[in-house]
Amino acid sequence: MRLQGQVALITGASQGLGLEVAKLYAENGAKLVIAARRETLLNPAADELRRHTDVVALPLDVSKEAERLVEAGTERFGRIDILVNNASALGPSPMPLLEEYPWDELDRVLRVNVLAPLHLMQLVLPGMKQRREGVIINVTSDAGLEAYPGWGGYGTSKAAFEHLSRIFAAELEGSGIRMYVVDPGDMNTEMHRMAEPGEDLSGLPGPDVPAPAFVWLVEKATEAFARVSAMEIIDRLRS
Numbered sequence: 001m002r003l004q005g006q007v008a009l010i011t012g013a014s015q016g017l018g019l020e021v022a023k024l025y026a027e028n029g030a031k032l033v034i035a036a037r038r039e040t041l042l043n044p045a046a047d048e049l050r051r052h053t054d055v056v057a058l059p060l061d062v063s064k065e066a067e068r069l070v071e072a073g074t075e076r077f078g079r080i081d082i083l084v085n086n087a088s089a090l091g092p093s094p095m096p097l098l099e100e101y102p103w104d105e106l107d108r109v110l111r112v113n114v115l116a117p118l119h120l121m122q123l124v125l126p127g128m129k130q131r132r133e134g135v136i137i138n139v140t141s142d143a144g145l146e147a148y149p150g151w152g153g154y155g156t157s158k159a160a161f162e163h164l165s166r167i168f169a170a171e172l173e174g175s176g177i178r179m180y181v182v183d184p185g186d187m188n189t190e191m192h193r194m195a196e197p198g199e200d201l202s203g204l205p206g207p208d209v210p211a212p213a214f215v216w217l218v219e220k221a222t223e224a225f226a227r228v229s230a231m232e233i234i235d236r237l238r239s
């Protein structure tokens with residue numbers, strides 16, 4: 001699939017990894033549907049992206065208004081070809097142990113990181129199935145595999161997100177839709193700064209480093225389902 005002319009919905013595209021992926025998709029000719037809660041960050045990001053492509057940008061919480069986002073995108077562009085579930089909640093900073101995890105915060109982390117992307121997939125899949133084509137990219141973390149103390153809320157949500165993606169992919173076998181679970185690796189972003197307050201993260205790569213892997217997954221990957229490391233893809237592209 002070439003990005004040129006495709007419609008990509010990217011959540012959390014006002015900053016960090018989501019914005020870097022959105023920039024590359026825009027530069028490659030995709031039309032964009034993007035969302036994040038803070039208008040102060042979303043509006044300038046959308047303006048920058050509009051220099052390259054058509055953009056629908058909605059300031060909303062994906063755990064509350066998934067339908068509105070998909071409706072706005074399909075109303076404007078007629079379809080969604082690519083869904084990048086990137087927006088994510090870390091939970092409280094500093095991160096509490098599971099034993100002490102505030103219940104309402106855990107509820108919110110699971111709604112944003114598991115239920116919202118599941119809902120978005122449910123909303124875009126009928127159109128993709130009809131066209132027998134589509135790409136869904138779900139952004140995960142090594143915290144979904146490794147048992148890091150203190151990362152229990154976020155890590156549990158990413159583990160659940162990964163597993164529901166696997167089951168979804170099994171249910172979609174033969175549909176023509178491809179699904180990828182992608183670990184971008186450590187990046188110097190707001191989320192990582194909240195996860196490790198006070199730490200010097202200047203040595204970490206910026207989110208622009210793994211972003212080209214998201215172009216590769218749409219344009220070059222062929223597997224119907226895979227869990228991949230963005231940095232392994234980048235290393236392969238560099239060598």
Ligand SMILES: NC(=O)c1ccc[n+]([C@@H]2O[C@H](COP(=O)([O-])OP(=O)(O)OC[C@H]3O[C@@H](n4cnc5c(N)ncnc54)[C@H](OP(=O)(O)O)[C@@H]3O)[C@@H](O)[C@H]2O)c1
Pocket residue numbers: 011012013014015016017018035036037038039041060061062063085086087088089112139140141142183184185186187188189190191192207
């Ligand atoms: N940074 C790392 O080291 C790292 C490592 C592994 C995996 N990841 C994953 O990579 C992805 C991107 O993370 P990042 O580091 O780029 O984060 P980031 O810089 O903090 O950006 C997060 C984006 O998501 C938006 N967002 C958060 N909650 C939202 C909600 N409920 N509804 C709509 N938008 C929401 C944010 O905008 P608003 O806050 O204004 O809504 C922002 O645009 C996440 O899935 C994360 O789990 C990151």
